[in-house]
Amino acid sequence: MQETIQNILKKNLLSITGSRVKILELFLAQNGALAHGDIEKRTGEKFDRVTVYRTLQVFLNKGIIHSIPTADNSVLYALCKDDCAEGHHHDNHVHFVCDNCGNTVCMDEVTVPLIKLPNGYEMRQVEMVVSGRCKVCAAGKGV
Amino acid sequence: MQETIQNILKKNLLSITGSRVKILELFLAQNGALAHGDIEKRTGEKFDRVTVYRTLQVFLNKGIIHSIPTADNSVLYALCKDDCAEGHHHDNHVHFVCDNCGNTVCMDEVTVPLIKLPNGYEMRQVEMVVSGRCKVCAAGKGV
DNA sequence: AGGAAGATGCAACTTTGTTGCAAAATATTT
DNA sequence: AAATATTTTGCAACAAAGTTGCATCTTCCT
Ligand SMILES: [Mn+2]
Ligand SMILES: [Mn+2]
Ligand SMILES: [Zn+2]
Ligand SMILES: [Zn+2]
Numbered sequence: 001m002q003e004t005i006q007n008i009l010k011k012n013l014l015s016i017t018g019s020r021v022k023i024l025e026l027f028l029a030q031n032g033a034l035a036h037g038d039i040e041k042r043t044g045e046k047f048d049r050v051t052v053y054r055t056l057q058v059f060l061n062k063g064i065i066h067s068i069p070t071a072d073n074s075v076l077y078a079l080c081k082d083d084c085a086e087g088h089h090h091d092n093h094v095h096f097v098c099d100n101c102g103n104t105v106c107m108d109e110v111t112v113p114l115i116k117l118p119n120g121y122e123m124r125q126v127e128m129v130v131s132g133r134c135k136v137c138a139a140g141k142g143v
Numbered sequence: 144m145q146e147t148i149q150n151i152l153k154k155n156l157l158s159i160t161g162s163r164v165k166i167l168e169l170f171l172a173q174n175g176a177l178a179h180g181d182i183e184k185r186t187g188e189k190f191d192r193v194t195v196y197r198t199l200q201v202f203l204n205k206g207i208i209h210s211i212p213t214a215d216n217s218v219l220y221a222l223c224k225d226d227c228a229e230g231h232h233h234d235n236h237v238h239f240v241c242d243n244c245g246n247t248v249c250m251d252e253v254t255v256p257l258i259k260l261p262n263g264y265e266m267r268q269v270e271m272v273v274s275g276r277c278k279v280c281a282a283g284k285g286v
Numbered sequence: 287a288g289g290a291a292g293a294t295g296c297a298a299c300t301t302t303g304t305t306g307c308a309a310a311a312t313a314t315t316t
Numbered sequence: 317a318a319a320t321a322t323t324t325t326g327c328a329a330c331a332a333a334g335t336t337g338c339a340t341c342t343t344c345c346t
Contacts, residue, residue, distance in 0.1 A: 135263035
């Protein structure tokens with residue numbers, strides 16, 4: 001995995017630094033999305049808050065991660081699995097936010113359906129966020 | 144219109160106060176969505192910031208307005224046109240955010256398509272936000 | 287190893303949102 | 317139309333979230 005991380009950074013022409021490696025590790029270990037706050041907690045006192053902000057910003061621009069709009073307007077990020085590039089993202093999958101455990105996941109196998117807009121509107125990107133109870137919470141009868 | 148506003152408030156068992164009337168006026172005058180900041184600007188120095196927050200919160204709870212998730216995670220609100228009630232909203236329409244002019248509108252005539260989730264997931268709410276260029280901006284060749 | 291380019295931490299600041307409480311406005315009762 | 321009860325508001329103080337400039341430290345390249 002260490003290998004993978006280095007490759008991701010190199011492929012994106014980014015220098016390999018402690019914070020970038022650590023934050024990428026977190027994303028790869030996690031199968032869901034992470035908020036800025038999550039990352040701060042899990043990196044402990046290791047990095048400055050500002051560095052985390054800047055690292056996420058760089059990852060976003062490079063198309064390494066994408067942000068997820070949520071109903072409660074907290075900012076979440078998840079790894080891009082498709083071949084997103086600088087500027088152009090195309091993660092056209094649905095996101096699921098669990099009301100119970102708070103976990104948010106990319107549903108890579110569920111693609112956002114096409115819709116028809118009224119005349120004159122030009123569609124560029126479509127985001128679809130579903131909330132409810134996740135597999136785990138639904139099975140566990142709501143913990 | 145003054146009549147309508149009073150009615151909306153009464154119907155929802157809310158006392159009629161300056162801030163509530165003024166903020167409802169803004170929503171009725173606007174055909175798009177408003178951010179907290181917009182409202183503060185347009186009410187001038189008339190109301191305290193806290194009052195605006197609390198008014199929006201009350202309107203949300205009563206189902207007078209609904210919030211719109213956006214990709215850049217700014218909080219937007221728009222009038223509910225359906226018969227949303229306290230607790231239960233059902234504005235299952237698509238929202239459109241214009242990349243050019245920043246305007247956000249409810250597309251009441253475009254309903255969010257049904258999707259099928261992987262086994263075990265329980266869907267409660269679906270949000271769909273489209274971004275691109277709005278009718279006005281697309282026609283005006285991007286201002 | 288040395289130097290240029292880039293990343294980080296710190297401090298200071300802005301913006302956004304929250305809470306408790308007394309004063310003011312609104313609704314209700316007499 | 318008062319008087320009273322109930323809500324709402326503004327203020328102050330605070331907390332959280334995000335931004336910027338700049339000096340210092342790291343990384344990368346030769
Ligand atoms: Mn995703
Ligand atoms: Mn809407
Ligand atoms: Zn869950
Ligand atoms: Zn527009």
